[in-house]
Amino acid sequence: MAIPAALSTRAERAFMGTVLFQAIVVIVMVAIVFGKVADHVDLEQSRYKTIPCYLALFILAEVFELFMAYDALRLRNVIQLVGILLFHSALVVMAALQVHETRAALVLDASANWTTNYVGGGGPGTLWQTVFPFLIVSPVIIGVSWLVLIFFVRELYHEFGWAIFHIVGANPAAKTMYQFYQVIICLLKFDFFAFIGVTMQLLIIVLQRNTAEFGLTVAAIPIVLVLLIGAGLAVQREIKWLMSISLVLMLAAESYFFKLVRFYEPASRDQYITVRATLTTFTIIAFLLLFATFAIGLRCFADFDKGLLKSKLHDVTFRRGYSSSAPGTAGAKKEDGGYGSGAPLGQRVSIE
Structure with missing residues (x-):
């Protein structure tokens, strides 16, 4: 189908x-x-x-x-x-x-x-x-x-x-592992937006171009992008060394949110007065997203080498159809009533 x-x-x-x-x-x-x-x-x-x-x-x-x-x-x-x-x-x-x-x-x-x-x-x-x-x-x-x-x-x-069923089959443990994999990939995408949102506000509104803080903020952009892309590849392809580095960098990146203190301390609060509410909201959300990504990343790391790699590499991201040899079909043929046969599945059952 x-x-x-x-x-x-x-x-x-x-x-x-x-x-x-x-x-x-x-x-x-x-x-x-x-x-x-x-x-x-x-x-x-x-x-x-x-x-x-x-x-x-x-x-x-x-x-x-x-x-x-x-x-x-x-x-x-x-x-x-x-x-x-x-x-x-x-x-x-x-x-x-x-x-x-x-x-x-x-x-x-x-x-x-x-x-x-x-x-x-x-x-x-x-x-x-x-x-x-x-x-x-x-x-x-x-x-x-x-x-x-x-x-x-x-x-x-x-x-x-039925999408996950066609990818990983009916194994409840495999389904749970795959759902955690989907969660971390989704979180990494939202991490990107949250980080770019905070950085954009700092660069446009607050920071002066001739300051060291401006340069450090600009330099952080490619570093964080590499971190997010690396984490995505590591969890998808189950590369342990890259996943370990990504998790350590996630913890290190949490220190970036020291800027939250600067929004309110007397020496610097005046320069943030027109954007303090939005910047505070963005910074807290970014902090929570990154912490959640780290926690889910640990869970996904624990699921490495448990038989999910083939499903990650052959899920809907890479192919637009399910054949009789796709994960979860157990090699069933069309004439034998395999998952690749028959009419499209209706809305009677959902396992998400």
Whole structure:
């Protein structure tokens, strides 16, 4: 039985369409805010740098979510779909925080109206009141689309229910090991976004280009990317030495989050004032994601050499169809009623 291509079912098309629609709306709303603010203030001033960062973050987040959504549908990966729902809920929080931080950047005098202080006022007719409706649209649209996505993930859960069975067979232990493998691969992808999100905010808003901290932050980008890619290859191909190095580097990378202290200590807190809430949220999430990746990585390391390597190398990532010789079919032939024969499986049973 051949696996249908991504977006071949109604639920898949609806899921992807929902993500695409909300991505377009949110990016347009953020771009409008950016354009209106850029017309009246100098975005190079530290106070207003939160606005271009706001635009960059949401473009990154929406493009990343589109990629993750298509990737999950292509791989028929229910765990990654659940991860997207969690990521989407985090986007709601991030969009709400941006309303607060944009106000902190723009409003210098909450009682002033457009006649006395158009740019820095918070009253009727001011720049803040002009962009506020566009800021509110983003969390509302993301929240509504999140509810829609939950509905379609439920349908996809049933559609994808037999995917792991075809890869690893009916062995419950193999199924559990494979699910942990899927979890760590999914976590590594979200680690990438969290790290890039924190780094982008630091580089755009806070750090001066002529400082050592700026150089160290830039240098950390390729190091972390190599770490994430190396960890993914190690767990997929069960390379013990590479997995050991990756786990050690994950622990070392946790020290990067000393920056969380700098957001609030008296000597440096003023430079983070317009982005403190978002940076704190991103940093804590990145810390928790990396710690979870380390913990799941230990579990996956313990599962090396237990017969799962063939399934990892021949799962949906590498082939788009299941033959009679695929893992889990036990070599059954079509005429003998093997897993490669008969009509497509329905939604009666799900083992995810």
